[in-house]
Structure formats: C-alpha cells, structure tokens
Amino acid sequence: MLVSVLLFAVGLVLLIKGGDWFVDGATGIARRFHLPDIIVGATVVSIGTTLPEVMVSVTGALQGQGAMSYGNAIGSIICNTALIAAISVACNPGPVNTKTMKMPVIFFFFSAAVYCAAAYLLGEFPRWLGFALLAIFVVYMLLTVRQGLKNPEAAHEEGDEGEKKEKKLWQELALLVVGAALIALGANLLVEHGTIIAQELGVPETVIALTFVALGTSLPELVTTITRVHQTFRGYWDYDGGGLTDMGQHYLDPVQYLLGKDNDFPVKIEVEAPQQHPDAVGIWHKIKYTYADGCQIILEGEGYETLGKVPYIEGPKGKVYRGFECTIPDVMNKIAEMPDPEPQRTDFLDCVRNRRKFALNEQNGHHSCTLVNLAAVALRLGRKELNFDPKTQTFIGDDAANALIDQPMRAPWKI
Numbered sequence: 001m002l003v004s005v006l007l008f009a010v011g012l013v014l015l016i017k018g019g020d021w022f023v024d025g026a027t028g029i030a031r032r033f034h035l036p037d038i039i040v041g042a043t044v045v046s047i048g049t050t051l052p053e054v055m056v057s058v059t060g061a062l063q064g065q066g067a068m069s070y071g072n073a074i075g076s077i078i079c080n081t082a083l084i085a086a087i088s089v090a091c092n093p094g095p096v097n098t099k100t101m102k103m104p105v106i107f108f109f110f111s112a113a114v115y116c117a118a119a120y121l122l123g124e125f126p127r128w129l130g131f132a133l134l135a136i137f138v139v140y141m142l143l144t145v146r147q148g149l150k151n152p153e154a155a156h157e158e159g160d161e162g163e164k165k166e167k168k169l170w171q172e173l174a175l176l177v178v179g180a181a182l183i184a185l186g187a188n189l190l191v192e193h194g195t196i197i198a199q200e201l202g203v204p205e206t207v208i209a210l211t212f213v214a215l216g217t218s219l220p221e222l223v224t225t226i227t228r229v230h231q232t233f234r235g236y237w238d239y240d241g242g243g244l245t246d247m248g249q250h251y252l253d254p255v256q257y258l259l260g261k262d263n264d265f266p267v268k269i270e271v272e273a274p275q276q277h278p279d280a281v282g283i284w285h286k287i288k289y290t291y292a293d294g295c296q297i298i299l300e301g302e303g304y305e306t307l308g309k310v311p312y313i314e315g316p317k318g319k320v321y322r323g324f325e326c327t328i329p330d331v332m333n334k335i336a337e338m339p340d341p342e343p344q345r346t347d348f349l350d351c352v353r354n355r356r357k358f359a360l361n362e363q364n365g366h367h368s369c370t371l372v373n374l375a376a377v378a379l380r381l382g383r384k385e386l387n388f389d390p391k392t393q394t395f396i397g398d399d400a401a402n403a404l405i406d407q408p409m410r411a412p413w414k415i
Contacts, residue, residue: 001200004193011189015052018182022051025175028167055187056213068191068213070125071206074115075214084218103147107140237281237380244287244299244372244379253368255297258313262364265390266371267292271378273301287375292390299375377404 047054053076060069111133118129167175190213198208256262266289273284285304289297300306311319318328328334344359345351351358370393377395378386381404387396395401 001197004196004200007189008193008197011186011193014182014186015055015190016186018179018184018186019052020179021175022179022183024167025172025177025179028172029169029176032169032172051183052187053218055183056190059184059187060191060209063191065191065195066125067204067206068194068209071209072213075210076218077112078210079214079218103140103143107136111136236279237276237376244284244376251299252297252371253364256364256367256371259295259297261291261295262367264291265367265388265393266290266297266374267388267390269374269378269386269388271375271384273379275382276379282379284375284379287378289371289374297371373405377401380404 053072056072057069060066060072114129114133114136118125194208194213198204268290270288270290271284272286274282276282283303284301286301287299309321311321313320318326318331320326320328345356346359348358350356374386374388377383378401381398381400383398383401386398386401388394389396394405
C-alpha cells in the first residue's frame with residue numbers, strides 16, 4: 001500500500017505541473033497568433049486549468065471506475081466553492097459584481113439541479129445526461145465569450161500573464177506537449193492507485209475521489225487564489241500601475257534624460273489595451289507618449305512586443321538597436337569626442353545641508369512619475385487617447401481623468 005500512496009502522490013504532482021505547463025504553452029501559442037484575450041481566457045485558460053479534473057474523470061470512466069470519475073468531478077466543485085472561494089472571501093472580502101456573477105450562478109445551480117435530479121430521481125447517471133451537460137457547457141462558453149466581447153471589463157482579470165517572460169514558439173509547443181503527457185500520466189496514476197488505496201482501506205472509491213483526488217486536482221486553483229489574495233498593494237489601482245510604476249524608475253527616467261525631456265511633458269497619450277477591471281490592474285499592449293515637438297516614447301507590454309529587428313531609439317540622423325548597434329557612421333568616436341557631463345551630486349545629506357540640487361532630484365522624479373500616471377489614468381478609465389496640457393498639468397476636456405490627478409486623502413495621523 002505504501003507504494004500506491006507514493007505513486008498516488010507522484011500522480012498528483014504530475015497532474016498539477018502538467019496542467020501549469022499545458023496552460024502556459026497553450027496561452028502563449030494563442031496570444032502569439034493574436035487571438036482576442038477574452039477568447040483565450042474563456043477557452044484556453046478556463047478549460048486548461050480544469051484539465052486535471054477532466055483527465056482524472058475521463059480516465060476513471062474509460063477504466064470502468066465510475067465512482068472515481070463522478071466523485072472527483074463533484075468533489076472538485078465542493079473544494080472550489082467551499083474551500084478555495086471561502087479562502088478568497090475570508091482573506092479579501094469585498095463587494096459582489098452582480099452583473100458579472102449572474103450568468104455563472106444560473107448555470108452553476110441549474111447544472112447542480114440536473115445532477116441532483118438524476119441521482120435521486122433516476123438513481124443513475126445515464127449516457128444521455130453526459131451529452132446534455134456537455135451541451136450546457138458549450139452554451140455557457142458561447143455566452144461567456146459573447147458577454148466578454150460586449151462587456152470586456154467583466155471578463156478581464158488581472159494581467160499576470162503580461163508579467164511573464166516571452167517564450168519562443170518551440171518552447172511553447174514543448175510545454176503544450178509535455179504538459180498534456182504529464183496530465184495523462186498523472187491522471188492514470190491517480191485513478192489506478194486511488195482505487196488500490198480505497199480497496200486496502202476498505203472504503204468506497206467515491207470517498208477517495210470526493211476527498212484526496214478532488215482536493216489534489218483543485219490545488220492549482222488553491223495556489224492561484226492564495227497568490228491573488230496576497231494582501232499587499234501590488235495589483236490594485238489605488239497602489240499599483242500594473243508594471244508601469246516599475247518602468248518609471250527603471251526605464252522612463254533615463255529615457256527622459258536621453259531625449260532631453262527632463263523638464264517637459266507629453267501633450268498626448270495613446271493606449272492600446274483591453275478594458276481594465278475597476279479594482280485590479282490588467283494587461284496592456286502599447287502606450288504611446290507624444291510631445292509637442294513630435295518626439296514620441298513608445299512602450300510595449302511584455303508578450304506584445306513588435307517582432308523582428310526594431311530600433312530602441314530612432315531619429316532623423318539614424319537608429320540604435322539592441323546591443324548598441326547603430327546606423328550612425330563612426331558613432332563611438334563621435335561620442336568619445338563629446339564633453340563629459342557635469343559631475344552628479346550623489347551625497348543626499350550634503351545636498352540637504354548645503355541646499356544643493358541632488359542628482360535624482362524631485363523635479364525629474366515628478367516628470368517620471370507623471371509619465372507613469374498619465375498612462376495609468378488612461379488605462380484605468382479605458383481611454384484610447386488623452387490630451388494633456390503641460391502648463392496646467394491637467395487633462396484637456398476630461399473631468400473623470402482630472403479627478404484622478406488629486407484624489408481625496410485620508411485624514412492625517414494625530415497624537
């Protein structure tokens with residue numbers, strides 16, 4: 001029995017890891033061919049994350065282990081609703097979007113009612129019931145996609161996928177194939193040795209399926225939920241810009257310096273992104289800042305970079321590519337002939353004592369932060385384009401955007 005317990009555990013690990021790899025590979029391939037995010041989320045991701053449950057139930061059914069099959073399916077639903085959803089609510093309570101929840105709740109209770117009717121009225125789960133439930137599933141998927149296309153903000157969750165490093169096509173294909181193989185192998189080990197364990201313990205297979213198998217196949221959802229309700233500021237609009245806030249310090253500040261825009265603001269912000277969730281930061285595709293003189297800064301979200309050889313910096317005198325490859329003749333000698341910049345004052349305390357301007361001063365920082373927040377406002381409000389007045393530092397003709405510039409603060413702490 002010890003060998004069966006160990007192989008049962010190995011099956012769980014293979015199932016979970018295979019599911020992760022399969023979803024990563026399938027999602028990467030789908031986005032590589034520019035499928036709409038709602039289609040990817042409603043099909044590849046949603047089906048992929050339930051593959052462990054699907055494979056265990058299918059394997060059990062094909063091996064004649066009906067109890068293991070439907071026990072895992074029902075047990076997984078109980079784990080997802082009574083355990084995983086409960087953890088999410090307990091850690092991060094909040095209001096319910098009834099518009100978003102309406103359709104899933106209707107389908108959930110209708111499907112549950114069909115199961116109960118079959119179990120208690122028919123006393124069995126006939127083949128036609130499986131086809132009927134599959135038809136319900138297809139209708140639900142079609143309606144989900146339709147709802148997402150009409151109301152994108154209801155379909156988008158936070159953009160974790162946008163934070164992942166882009167993989168090559170062969171890597172995504174390998175993840176897809178290896179993930180599917182691991183899922184199949186893990187499901188087979190789980191069903192086979194779960195049955196042996198049940199026989200050794202003298203309990204029905206349904207008990208093993210409803211408990212250990214169901215909880216094991218629900219572990220990906222449990223891990224995702226715990227990660228999402230991390231109780232930190234990351235990922236929420238009031239505290240985070242979805243990766244944009246990181247770019248302010250690491251990218252936009254030196255870019256401003258190189259372009260000579262430390263004391264200037266863009267006059268137009270253009271955004272290509274799905275409609276964002278009202279509370280959580282989502283993914284974005286492209287952000288373009290345009291200055292009054294025509295100079296532009298273009299940001300591309302991870303996973304949405306322009307393919308091929310693209311210059312990092314482009315101007316009337318030439319282009320600069322990755323690795324400092326440049327089209328300007330003899331550029332390195334020309335740079336060497338330039339005068340050295342003035343020494344930077346990097347001793348902050350000395351600058352404070354002698355009232356000198358620090359190298360990373362508040363004025364330059366304000367411009368970098370403003371760049372970040374201009375795009376964040378456009379993203380949050382779903383604006384494809386915003387016009388900005390550098391003199392008044394306000395948006396032109398958009399009261400909702402201006403309302404986000406100076407938001408109400410809490411009362412100060414008092415002793």
